[in-house]
Amino acid sequence: MAEPVVQPVLRIEGLTKNFGGLRVTDNVTLDVRPGELHAVIGPNGAGKTTLINQISGQLRADAGKIMFGGEDVTHLSVDKRAERGLARSFQITSILPRFSVLENVALAVQARQGTSFKFFGSAADEGALNKPAMEALDQVGLAARAMIPAGELSHGEKRALELAIALAMEPKLLLLDEPMAGTGHDETERLVTVLRSLKGRFPMVLVEHDMGAVFALADRISVLIYGRILASGTPAEVRADPQVVTAYLGDEME
Amino acid sequence: MVDVTATSTPAPPRRGLFSGNALPIAIFVLFALVPFVATFKAETYVLSLVTRVMIFAIAALALDLLIGYGALVSFGHAAFIGLGAYAVGILGSHGVNDALVSLPVALGISGLFALATGIVCLRTKGVYFIMITLAFGQMAFFTASSLAPYGGDDGLTVRMRSTFAGLPIFTNDRALYYICLGFLLAAYLICRSLVASRFGRVYRGARENPQRMASIGFEIYRYQLVAYVIAGMIGGLSGFLLANATDFVSPAYMSWQRSGELLIMVIFGGIGTLSGAIIGAAAFLLTEEWLSGITEHWKVIFGPLLVIVAVFAPGGLLGLANRLRRMIRG
Numbered sequence: 277m278a279e280p281v282v283q284p285v286l287r288i289e290g291l292t293k294n295f296g297g298l299r300v301t302d303n304v305t306l307d308v309r310p311g312e313l314h315a316v317i318g319p320n321g322a323g324k325t326t327l328i329n330q331i332s333g334q335l336r337a338d339a340g341k342i343m344f345g346g347e348d349v350t351h352l353s354v355d356k357r358a359e360r361g362l363a364r365s366f367q368i369t370s371i372l373p374r375f376s377v378l379e380n381v382a383l384a385v386q387a388r389q390g391t392s393f394k395f396f397g398s399a400a401d402e403g404a405l406n407k408p409a410m411e412a413l414d415q416v417g418l419a420a421r422a423m424i425p426a427g428e429l430s431h432g433e434k435r436a437l438e439l440a441i442a443l444a445m446e447p448k449l450l451l452l453d454e455p456m457a458g459t460g461h462d463e464t465e466r467l468v469t470v471l472r473s474l475k476g477r478f479p480m481v482l483v484e485h486d487m488g489a490v491f492a493l494a495d496r497i498s499v500l501i502y503g504r505i506l507a508s509g510t511p512a513e514v515r516a517d518p519q520v521v522t523a524y525l526g527d528e529m530e
Numbered sequence: 531m532v533d534v535t536a537t538s539t540p541a542p543p544r545r546g547l548f549s550g551n552a553l554p555i556a557i558f559v560l561f562a563l564v565p566f567v568a569t570f571k572a573e574t575y576v577l578s579l580v581t582r583v584m585i586f587a588i589a590a591l592a593l594d595l596l597i598g599y600g601a602l603v604s605f606g607h608a609a610f611i612g613l614g615a616y617a618v619g620i621l622g623s624h625g626v627n628d629a630l631v632s633l634p635v636a637l638g639i640s641g642l643f644a645l646a647t648g649i650v651c652l653r654t655k656g657v658y659f660i661m662i663t664l665a666f667g668q669m670a671f672f673t674a675s676s677l678a679p680y681g682g683d684d685g686l687t688v689r690m691r692s693t694f695a696g697l698p699i700f701t702n703d704r705a706l707y708y709i710c711l712g713f714l715l716a717a718y719l720i721c722r723s724l725v726a727s728r729f730g731r732v733y734r735g736a737r738e739n740p741q742r743m744a745s746i747g748f749e750i751y752r753y754q755l756v757a758y759v760i761a762g763m764i765g766g767l768s769g770f771l772l773a774n775a776t777d778f779v780s781p782a783y784m785s786w787q788r789s790g791e792l793l794i795m796v797i798f799g800g801i802g803t804l805s806g807a808i809i810g811a812a813a814f815l816l817t818e819e820w821l822s823g824i825t826e827h828w829k830v831i832f833g834p835l836l837v838i839v840a841v842f843a844p845g846g847l848l849g850l851a852n853r854l855r856r857m858i859r860g
Contacts, residue, residue: 332745358747370745372738383735386728387747393756394728402728445746 282309283346285449285479286331291340293326293503300326301337302503308449308479313471315482315490318500319524324483325367327500328453331481332364333357345448358387361448365438365455367483373427377418377437380426381409384444412444416470432463439470450480456489468492487525491515499524553805553848554718561711565704577703578775579819584710585771587811588717590795591804592764595721597793598802599730600757601737602652605660606667607792610762612674612784613640614769619686619779629692629700629770636770637763643670644762648755667789674781685780688773700774710771714808717764721804724760733757798839800846809847 284307293301300323308314316324329335331342333354342350349357372380382405386392389404399405413419416436421429426437435455442450455471456464468489474480475493484490490497491511498508499520506524507517514520561584568576589611596602617636626632647666654662680686691700700706724730735743736750743750773779782788791814799810817835821828843850 334741334745353749354744355747355749358745364745366741366745370739370742372735372742374738375735379731383731383743384746386731392728392732392748392753395730396723396727398726399728399731400726405728441742441746 284309284343285345286481287343288331289341289343291327291330291337291342293323293330293335293338300503301330304340304500304503304505306498306505306508308481311476311479312495313475313480313482313493315484315494315497316500317484317487317490317497317524318506322500323503324500325453326503328364328451328481328483332362332451358445359390361445362451363442363445363447363449364451365435365442365453367453367457369431369434369438371426371434371437371441374425376423377413377426377429378406378409378422380437381412381440381444382406384412384441385409388445409440409444412440415443415473416440417466432459432466435459435463435467436470439467443474447478450474450478452480452482452484454483454485456484456486464489557805557808558711558715558718561714565707574703577707579815581703581707581710581775582772583812583815584707584714585768585775586792586795586815587808588710588714588771589765589768589792590799590807590811591714591717591721592761592768593792594796594801594804594807595724595757595761595764597796598804598807599725599734599737600754602754602758603660603793604651604663604761605786605789605793606647606663606665606670607761607765608786608788609643609667609670609784610640610765611769611772611788612670612779612781613643614766614771615773615779615783616674616677616680616686616769617766618692618770618773619688620680622688622690622692623680623686627690627693628696629694632692633767633770636766640766640769641759641763644759645755648758648762652751652754652758664786664789667784667786671781671784671786674784681779683781685778685782688777688779691774691777692770706775710775713767713771717767718804718808720760720764724757725804729753729756794836798836798846800848803846803848806846806848813847 286308288307289305291301291304292299304327306314316327318324326335330337333352337350340350341348344357344360344362347360349360372383379400382399385405385408386399410419410422413422416439418433418436418440421433426434429437439455456467459467464486471493482490482493494511496509497511497514499506499514501523507514507520509517515525561580564580565577589607592610593604593607596604614636617639618632621627621632621635651659651662651666675683691698693700700709725734732743732748732750733753736748736753740750769783772783795810795814796807797810798814799808800806818828818832821831839846845852
């Protein structure tokens with residue numbers, strides 16, 4: 277029996293990227309279905325961040341196609357893709373350090389509302405921006421820290437802020453580039469709980485080194501090695517794949 | 531009674547001591563009182579000097595909008611002063627003296643110049659932005675120098691100050707003083723409102739982290755371009771007033787030295803504060819006036835003075851004042 281036809285939210289076809297003579301993305305094809313959390317794992321240097329950067333538009337692919345919500349976005353700029361509902365977090369924290377935590381998130385709300393050519397009236401006092409922003413902060417457990425400058429947050433809190441910014445965009449797809457990078461054990465647990473609570477609300481692509489988190493959260497996993505997809509399937513399938521075990525998981529699972 | 535110290539709401543972000551309204555109010559009250567004090571001594575001299583301060587303060591405010599809030603270090607901002615001034619001079623030489631024509635023309639021309647050059651300049655960053663704004667500024671300078679029908683290198687005398695709907699309100703020095711004060715206040719309030727608005731928040735965010743702003747869906751180039759045009763028009767306003775105050779228009783108004791002086795004013799006063807731009811303009815022009823009264827080699831003293839401020843007061847005069855107050859209060 278054929279599987280039911282589900283239109284994927286994101287479909288990548290034959291994506292290829294070279295840095296000089298080095299092929300960092302090698303004919304990658306994968307899709308993300310509505311509501312699923314699709315993890316991309318692989319050793320350092322496998323090209324995971326490069327792949328995320330091509331999906332979000334920071335990098336242009338040399339060949340291949342990126343379809344998002346049925347539209348070809350391969351040649352759109354970062355901001356145009358974001359307007360269409362593609363949100364991302366960065367592996368290296370990317371926030372506005374001198375803006376308050378609340379303002380960081382309120383800006384994302386403002387971007388979604390699409391009315392930013394307003395020259396009068398204090399944006400910081402607008403309930404229409406602050407209320408949704410506070411809700412997003414509440415979901416990641418940062419509400420009590422809303423008024424301090426974002427630069428003064430701890431590393432783990434900054435990771436949570438990245439997530440809140442993405443949430444405030446009400447994304448149609450969320451790209452998470454190592455959201456747990458550099459966080460302590462407790463913070464990782466907290467982020468996993470937050471991500472689990474978000475599952476199903478929108479599809480996510482999760483790049484992560486923490487195998488505990490990946491196998492706890494992912495619906496499907498793609499294994500990327502030397503820029504190529506080695507295997508793709510459910511966590512159980514991937515874990516049982518002898519190729520994956522030899523190439524990558526063998527060391528990681530210890 | 532509500533105990534405000536034990537409130538459970540998070541503390542607001544720490545701000546500078548001068549971030550409230552006290553300083554700007556003090557500045558504008560002081561400006562408003564100058565003509566009354568000046569009646570006792572050398573009225574014409576004091577009025578024309580402080581009028582000049584206010585006119586350059588308007589241009590410095592516009593530049594602070596670019597540097598202090600957008601990290602767009604323009605080295606060609608004097609071009610806009612020149613454009614505004616030439617609008618008055620050239621229209622005047624053709625017998626058009628009314629501000630209802632010359633002011634919109636001054637603002638329009640400087641806005642268009644900002645739009646045309648901004649489209650190019652804003653594609654570059656950092657040092658390249660500085661160089662290309664300098665290049666466009668010099669282009670405007672040499673164009674003005676070659677305007678033979680309008681005085682070329684020598685400039686152009688403004689025979690008649692602007693009228694407003696036929697009324698000669700710019701003619702009286704004291705009236706001109708208060709007109710300049712009114713425009714300075716308007717420019718200050720516009721800049722302040724702009725910075726705090728939704729637009730301003732995106733514009734400030736673009737300085738802070740352009741990558742993040744793009745990834746939440748802002749095309750920051752558009753915001754920077756609009757800010758650049760607004761800053762250009764405020765510069766043009768300053769030029770419109772300068773032509774009326776000096777009764778003269780000259781290519782020297784848009785020389786790169788003048789652009790450099792504007793930069794010094796903004797940095798001297800404290801960038802990103804708006805009040806600092808006004809204080810910087812006043813400090814620069816009054817120090818220049820005072821030193822040049824002592825010796826004709828005043829630049830020998832002025833130069834090291836600027837170095838001292840740059841080294842010991844990185845936040846400019848305003849930053850220095852804030853630090854002193856914090857030290858006194860412990």
